[in-house]
Structure formats: structure tokens, C-alpha cells
Amino acid sequence: MDSSKLKNLLFKELINKEPFKLAQKLSFEHLDEAFKRRVFPSDVAIENLAHFDEDLAEAPASSLDILQQLHQYGSPATLPLVAGRYFGFVNGSYLPAAMAAKTMASFWDQNTALHVISPICSKLEEVVEKWLKDLFKLPEQTAAGFVSGSSVAIYCALAAGRMHLYEKLGWDVNADGLYDAPKIRIIAGKQIHATVKKAIALLGLGLNHIEWVATDPQGRIIVDEIPQLDDHCILCLQAGDVGSGAFDDFVSACKLAKEAGAWVHIDGAFGLWARCCDHLSHLCDGMELADSWSVDGHKTLNTPYDSGIVLCKHKDALVKALQASGSYIVYGAHRDGMLYTPEMSRRSRVVELWAALKSLGKDGLDRLILDLHERTKQFEKQINKEAFDIINEVHFNQLMIACKTDAMTEKVLQLVQKKGVCWAGPSKWNGRKVIRISVCAWTTTTEDIDLSVASFNSCFEELYGNQVEQ
Ligand SMILES: Cc1ncc(COP(=O)(O)O)c(C=O)c1O
Structure with a gap:
């Protein structure tokens, strides 16, 4: 097929919207099925995935055929997380308004890097940042970055912590890296999540250098066993252990850290939301004393994937740790989302977060x-x-x-x-x-x-x- 023929065909699909109509029909069938089917795909559904083992053909394929293939062999091999009997990992369902808004935003297909690329996403990020500060009762100067999940949120938060401590120690970590740098000490409870360890490794802080603190039978850090802290330390705490769901004692641990000038990060991937529930908010007492927090929309809040948030009390440190510059990158007077995330181009995940929060109140x-x-x-x-x-x-x-x-x-x-x-x-x-x-x-x-x-x-x-x- 010559290129003008292909282009005409693709334009036709954009105009007659047949692929989108079919996608909607099949998605609704999938949603209906999700509440009726077994929770893990059948052996046959898994075997049928072999239908995707094909070489990429020379010729273009029709969009409708592509969708039919996905539906016939892909849909049965999905897990119906939307329905109520999946208890694996920490996987939420999705709220209708959030999924609908996400679908709409897919058609917007915005790049949220800068206000000049997407004024609407810049505005929604500003609004949701404010809502989250209010809901979590965080200090006014807290900044939020909208990332793919807690793994990345933790990475950003620890990068900000590393930046903040090094600045105070007179070391430019962006310019000089870790070569001959003063040592940053990482203090963590034995139960910290795998993704906190991953972030520590990615940031070059070294898993073998973590100073481990014993935990109680529920997995909470034993505050009395925290070693003497100083202004070279990042203390990693958690709001919600992935096994027991237990919360660290933020009041006591943060007090020690603040007296020593240490940075505190709280990994609250699912648990931070306890702060927004009258009956459970006591679990988060003292969390506002920390310096950074990570939390997911796609867990407790029930946004669709993927939706994580980094929250940081020290906006300058977060921005410095993540900022990119280039002659064509023009930061403006309005919120430019890429200042707070590692990515430049990013989808508009704030849309579903905004819709989820608004739909619940x-x-x-x-x-x-x-x-x-x-x-x-x-x-x-x-x-x-x-x-x-x-x-x-x-x-x-x-x-x-x-x-x-x-x-x-x-x-x-x-x-x-x-x-x-x-x-x-x-x-x-x-x-x-x-x-x-x-x-x-x-x-x-x-x-x-x-x-x-x-x-x-x-x-x-x-x-x-x-x-x-x-
Ligand atoms: C406590 C905790 N931290 C971090 C993560 C990682 O979150 P994500 O999968 O969104 O990267 C999880 C995932 O379950 C978690 O439970």
C-alpha cells in the first residue's frame, strides 16, 4: 500500500470513528463480563495468548481487526480488578467518573510537560495539589508531582531529600554526582517496601549502606532502636506496611529526625489515605512533620492506572533534583508539571485524579x-x-x-x-x-x-x- 493510500485510510478512521466506536462497544462488554467471570484467567485464556506470537507483517492491519484480536484473546486474559473479589497485591478498582474522565482525556491526548503545551492540565495539577494538601493536612508550601506510581514518587522524594541534604552540606550533587561526596546515611525499618530499596539503589545510595532498624511484630519501626541521627540522614518511614498494613509512629520518629536535621520520607502508597478518614486518621498522626510523602491514586482512591503522587515540603529541592533545561524549554508564570517529575512528556493522569476526588467529595x-x-x-x-x-x-x-x-x-x-x-x-x-x-x-x-x-x-x-x- 502506498503512503497516500494508507494516510487516506487512517484519516477515514479518524473521521468515521469506527475504531473508537468498536473500542467502546468491546470495552463495555469487558466491563459487564468483569463482574461475572472467574477472577484469574482460565488456562485456555492463557494458552490463547499464543495468538499474539506473530511476526510483524509487512502490510498494515485494519484497526477493526486489531481491536477484535485484542478483545477475543486479550480481554479473557485480563484480571477483573474493577470487580470486588481480587485481593492480590494492593490493586484498586476504578471509580466511574475517573475512568470516564481518563477516557475523555485519552482523546485530548495532552502532554503535561508545560503550561504552554496544556493549560488545562496545568490548571488541574494546580487544583489537585491544593486539594491534596488540604486532605492530607500538609504544610502550605508542599508541592506535588504527578507520576506513574509510588515507585517513581519515592524515587523523586528521595532525590529531593538527597538534594536538600547535599545543598546544606555545600555539595552540588547535580554537577559533581556522588564522586567524593560526603556520605548520606539511609535509615530504614526492616519492613520498608521493595520500591524504597529500588529508589535507594537507583540514587546510588547503596543498599549495603542502609542502617536497618528492627521492627515490632506488626512491622512498625522501633523508634528506640533508631540510631543517632544527624544532618546527613534520610529516615524512611511507612504509612501502611504492605503485609500488615501497620503505620510507623510518626510523632516520635519525626521528632528525633527534626532535632537532628535529618530528612524524613513517608511511603504511604495506600495508607496515606487513612488521613482522610475520621475513624482512621489517628494512624497518620504526626505525618505532617515529615519532609516528603509518596502515595498512589490507583490504590485506595480507586483511580484507574497509573496514578502516583510525590508530595514534598521543600519545593526547591524537588525541582532542583528533577529539573531539566534546554533552550527550547520555556518555563512560564503558570504551573509547569515537568518541574516536579522525572519525565518531560507525560500523559494527563491528573485528569482522573481530579475526577475521582470530585466525584467522591x-x-x-x-x-x-x-x-x-x-x-x-x-x-x-x-x-x-x-x-x-x-x-x-x-x-x-x-x-x-x-x-x-x-x-x-x-x-x-x-x-x-x-x-x-x-x-x-x-x-x-x-x-x-x-x-x-x-x-x-x-x-x-x-x-x-x-x-x-x-x-x-x-x-x-x-x-x-x-x-x-x-
Ligand atoms: C507500601 C508500598 N509502597 C510502594 C508500593 C509501590 O507502588 P507502585 O506499584 O504504585 O509503584 C507499594 C505497592 O503495593 C506499596 O504497597
């Missing part, structure tokens, strides 16, 4: 968060205690359970996953194999918990029924 947000907590408590209450030990206190929306032996835990979990009523993942806690149940979807109903608990209980019964009475 403060009351709706409070209730959504409380509901996740209550559904987790319901799971804890209903699970058969003769078959399963409860491993953690339900602080927020995470529950860990285990059978009497690791082998039993593993087998029961495998059977639960195979049945497909719900899905939870494995983990380890204090050396013991456990099952993690993470309730993050606003769509999870009391009936979803009933069905899921029944599946766990009956899987145990099927495998070890006669052992319960022993």
Missing part, C-alpha cells in the same frame, strides 16, 4: 476508605479460625492468614486461586508462609467477602476437613 472519600477497612474486618471475623490463624491486627485494609503449616497454607491458596471465586497472593511474615488479603476495591461488597471467605473455608475443608476437629 470529602464525605465520599471518608466513607470509601472506611468501607475498605470494614470489609477487611469482615473477612477477619468470618474466616474459620480453626483452619486459619490471623497473623496481623487489621490496622487498615490488609489481612494476613495462614494454616498450621507452610505446606497447608500453600496448598489451600493454590486451590483458592484455581477455583477462581477470588484471588489472594502469597507472602512471608516472620519466616512463615502467609496469604495476603488486600481489600482495595470500592466495588467489594459484603456479599463479595461472604463468597470469598466461603471459598477459603471450603477449600480448606476439601483438602483438610478431617484435620479441623483434631
Whole structure:
């Protein structure tokens, strides 16, 4: 096909909108199915992914055929995270307004790097930054960057911390790097998330140099065991352990850090939202004393993927750590999003964040968060205690359970996953194999918990029924 013929064809598709109409129809079918189907794709659906193993053809393919292929073989191999019985990792559902706004913003196809490229996204970033400061009760000077998730948010926050400490020590880390630089000390609880470790490694701060602090049985940093801090230190705390959901004692830990001139980062990927719920906000007491925070929209808030936020009290340090310059990059009087993120070009993820917050309002947000907590408590209450030990206190929306032996835990979990009523993942806690149940979807109903608990209980019964009475 010659290039003008191809161009005409593509223009025709833009004008008649057939691919978009078909995409909408198939997306709605997928959404309807999501609430009816098994939670993990069937073996057949996984085998059918082989249909994508093809060489790239010389000839263009029709957009409609492309979408049909995606729907026929791709849709069945997705996980219905939108529905209420997926408890793996920390994966939320999506709020209707947020997904609808994201879809609309996909058509806008904005680049949020600079105000001159997208005035609307610059405005929404400004508005959402203000809302988040208000919701999390953070200092007025706090700046927000809208990134893909907590992994990147943590990286940005620690980069800002590194910049801030080095500036005070008279070292230009952007210019001179880490060669012969004074040593930055990283202090972290043994339970910090894998992505905090990744950020430390990426920033050249060295995993072998982390000064580890012991944690209590719930995974909280033991404040009395924090080593003597100084103005070379970054202290990493967490709001919501990925296993137990426990929160560090921010008041005591931040006090130590502030007295010493250390930087404090709080990884609150899902847990920071507890601050916006009256019943749970005490878990975040003292968080405003930290210097930076990372949190996701795509977890507790239930925005679609991907949506993470870095919040930093020291705007200058964040901007200096992330800023790019070039003769054609013109910063203006309005908010230029790329100042606060590692990327230059970025999609307009703030749109769905704005829509999610607006569609809930403060009351709706409070209730959504409380509901996740209550559904987790319901799971804890209903699970058969003769078959399963409860491993953690339900602080927020995470529950860990285990059978009497690791082998039993593993087998029961495998059977639960195979049945497909719900899905939870494995983990380890204090050396013991456990099952993690993470309730993050606003769509999870009391009936979803009933069905899921029944599946766990009956899987145990099927495998070890006669052992319960022993
Ligand atoms: C406590 C914590 N921190 C960081 C992350 C990483 O978040 P993301 O997957 O958005 O990068 C997670 C993910 O579950 C988490 O639970």
C-alpha cells in the first residue's frame, strides 16, 4: 500500500470513528463480563495468548481487526480488578467518573510537560495539589508531582531529600554526582517496601549502606532502636506496611529526625489515605512533620492506572533534583508539571485524579476508605479460625492468614486461586508462609467477602476437613 493510500485510510478512521466506536462497544462488554467471570484467567485464556506470537507483517492491519484480536484473546486474559473479589497485591478498582474522565482525556491526548503545551492540565495539577494538601493536612508550601506510581514518587522524594541534604552540606550533587561526596546515611525499618530499596539503589545510595532498624511484630519501626541521627540522614518511614498494613509512629520518629536535621520520607502508597478518614486518621498522626510523602491514586482512591503522587515540603529541592533545561524549554508564570517529575512528556493522569476526588467529595472519600477497612474486618471475623490463624491486627485494609503449616497454607491458596471465586497472593511474615488479603476495591461488597471467605473455608475443608476437629 502506498503512503497516500494508507494516510487516506487512517484519516477515514479518524473521521468515521469506527475504531473508537468498536473500542467502546468491546470495552463495555469487558466491563459487564468483569463482574461475572472467574477472577484469574482460565488456562485456555492463557494458552490463547499464543495468538499474539506473530511476526510483524509487512502490510498494515485494519484497526477493526486489531481491536477484535485484542478483545477475543486479550480481554479473557485480563484480571477483573474493577470487580470486588481480587485481593492480590494492593490493586484498586476504578471509580466511574475517573475512568470516564481518563477516557475523555485519552482523546485530548495532552502532554503535561508545560503550561504552554496544556493549560488545562496545568490548571488541574494546580487544583489537585491544593486539594491534596488540604486532605492530607500538609504544610502550605508542599508541592506535588504527578507520576506513574509510588515507585517513581519515592524515587523523586528521595532525590529531593538527597538534594536538600547535599545543598546544606555545600555539595552540588547535580554537577559533581556522588564522586567524593560526603556520605548520606539511609535509615530504614526492616519492613520498608521493595520500591524504597529500588529508589535507594537507583540514587546510588547503596543498599549495603542502609542502617536497618528492627521492627515490632506488626512491622512498625522501633523508634528506640533508631540510631543517632544527624544532618546527613534520610529516615524512611511507612504509612501502611504492605503485609500488615501497620503505620510507623510518626510523632516520635519525626521528632528525633527534626532535632537532628535529618530528612524524613513517608511511603504511604495506600495508607496515606487513612488521613482522610475520621475513624482512621489517628494512624497518620504526626505525618505532617515529615519532609516528603509518596502515595498512589490507583490504590485506595480507586483511580484507574497509573496514578502516583510525590508530595514534598521543600519545593526547591524537588525541582532542583528533577529539573531539566534546554533552550527550547520555556518555563512560564503558570504551573509547569515537568518541574516536579522525572519525565518531560507525560500523559494527563491528573485528569482522573481530579475526577475521582470530585466525584467522591470529602464525605465520599471518608466513607470509601472506611468501607475498605470494614470489609477487611469482615473477612477477619468470618474466616474459620480453626483452619486459619490471623497473623496481623487489621490496622487498615490488609489481612494476613495462614494454616498450621507452610505446606497447608500453600496448598489451600493454590486451590483458592484455581477455583477462581477470588484471588489472594502469597507472602512471608516472620519466616512463615502467609496469604495476603488486600481489600482495595470500592466495588467489594459484603456479599463479595461472604463468597470469598466461603471459598477459603471450603477449600480448606476439601483438602483438610478431617484435620479441623483434631
Ligand atoms: C507500601 C508500598 N509502597 C510502594 C508500593 C509501590 O507502588 P507502585 O506499584 O504504585 O509503584 C507499594 C505497592 O503495593 C506499596 O504497597
